[in-house]
Amino acid sequence: MRLNGGFVAKHDVAFNRVAFRPRPKFPCTTGDADDRIMKRLLLLVPAAAVTALLAACGSSSGPARDASQPMMYVSSQRAPADIADCLESKLSRVRMSRVGDATEIAVGSDSNNSYFVTLTPLNAGSVIKVIHPANAPDDPPESEMRFDIARCAT
Secondary structure (H helix, E strand, O other): OEEOOEEOOOOOOOOOOOOOOOOOOOOOOOOOHHHHHHHHHHHHHHHHHHHHHHHHOOOOOOOOOOOOOOOEEEEEOOOHHHHHHHHHHHOOOEEEEEEOOEEEEEEEOOOOEEEEEEEEEEOOEEEEEEEOOOOOOOOOOHHHHHHHHHHHHO
8 A cells, every 4th residue: 555655564554454442541651630639639648647646545545444354364373372472562541451352452541542453362373353343443553553563474
């Protein structure tokens, strides 16, 4: 095939033998309006997620504690008497009493106890149950109390 004396290459497209595929809209390499909007949305999603997370972790104290649910409930291989002696040496303002086989420890001031610890013998070890009432002060702070319980239980 010659056109004006020059050479013209024969392509299948010229003879309508190849079907064109439609150009995909996303992701678009040329950058049309849809692509700009999608890029903006993709950039805003992490920012919105961080904002929602910070709002959820705000200064609200969360739901009130249920006094019937223990703050900690663990078992230990140590005897209740050993754990009680250890807690008495680590914590201030501790009062102990015996109820049957169990040892009960009240932590905090005489008028307003912060924590109630129950040590119950179990085989060669013991079960430790710590209750922190909803209206009780954090004296000592909960993190310190958890740390002292963990140290005395092991």
